[in-house]
Amino acid sequence: MTENKPADRSIWTRPERPGRGPIPEHSRAEIASAGIALADAAGLGTVTMRNVAAAIGTGPSSLYRYVANRAELLELMADQARGELTYDGATSGEPTTWLLAIAREGHALYLRHPWLLDIPAAQIPGPNAIAFIEQCLAALSSADLSGPAKLEAIGVFSGAVRLFAQTEMEQRRAGQDTAQWRSELAAHLSQIAAAGHNPHLAAALTDTASVETAGQQDSLFERAMTKILAGLLPAY
Numbered sequence: 001m002t003e004n005k006p007a008d009r010s011i012w013t014r015p016e017r018p019g020r021g022p023i024p025e026h027s028r029a030e031i032a033s034a035g036i037a038l039a040d041a042a043g044l045g046t047v048t049m050r051n052v053a054a055a056i057g058t059g060p061s062s063l064y065r066y067v068a069n070r071a072e073l074l075e076l077m078a079d080q081a082r083g084e085l086t087y088d089g090a091t092s093g094e095p096t097t098w099l100l101a102i103a104r105e106g107h108a109l110y111l112r113h114p115w116l117l118d119i120p121a122a123q124i125p126g127p128n129a130i131a132f133i134e135q136c137l138a139a140l141s142s143a144d145l146s147g148p149a150k151l152e153a154i155g156v157f158s159g160a161v162r163l164f165a166q167t168e169m170e171q172r173r174a175g176q177d178t179a180q181w182r183s184e185l186a187a188h189l190s191q192i193a194a195a196g197h198n199p200h201l202a203a204a205l206t207d208t209a210s211v212e213t214a215g216q217q218d219s220l221f222e223r224a225m226t227k228i229l230a231g232l233l234p235a236y
Contacts, residue, residue: 010124011072024066026056031066032080035073036113044115047073078119079126084109087135096229098139103161103225110165117166132158144234153232160228164221182220
């Protein structure tokens with residue numbers, strides 16, 4: 001027997017409806033929706049094959065007709081959640097502005113479904129992940145970059161959005177908001193700098209007030225993503 005290639009073992013390379021056998025009673029979308037509802041309500045730990053099967057009115061063994069294991073179930077959920085991205089704020093024009101609109105929506109998606117941060121990226125992207133890549137490539141269509149460079153930029157860009165959302169969620173779980181965290185961090189660093197052993201840190205903190213004033217109308221996320229995109233893209 002020939003061993004399957006890794007791609008053959010992905011849910012995205014298998015047809016949802018087999019060519020033979022009975023018509024499936026449940027769809028991948030229904031299964032993913034049930035998992036998402038469980039994760040939103042009580043966290044990713046509640047998403048088990050048994051719980052999802054019960055949510056759609058079938059037995060755990062029947063669920064294996066649709067997904068090979070829990071990892072595939074999580075892949076379905078993650079991709080379906082990404083389908084919530086509308087890209088309404090992304091319009092043709094300058095790449096940075098377009099990508100910032102996508103970043104805002106992606107950031108909001110993570111905060112709406114924080115369990116997404118606990119699901120590793122699939123080796124083979126699902127349809128909504130492909131749609132995300134396509135939207136980002138459309139935003140980069142006028143950029144003077146090669147195809148591989150554009151894909152690399154998208155990877156760094158999407159990773160930065162995820163990292164910001166993850167940091168924010170960790171702060172929320174610790175009972176802090178971003179402003180509170182920055183205030184406490186600044187106070188701690190100022191105390192250390194006052195001892196006189198870290199002159200470069202003291203100099204950097206001296207400029208903090210002017211930097212905050214200059215960017216007070218922009219969120220940290222917006223400012224940071226703008227700088228990241230400036231480093232990734234050719235000057236416009």
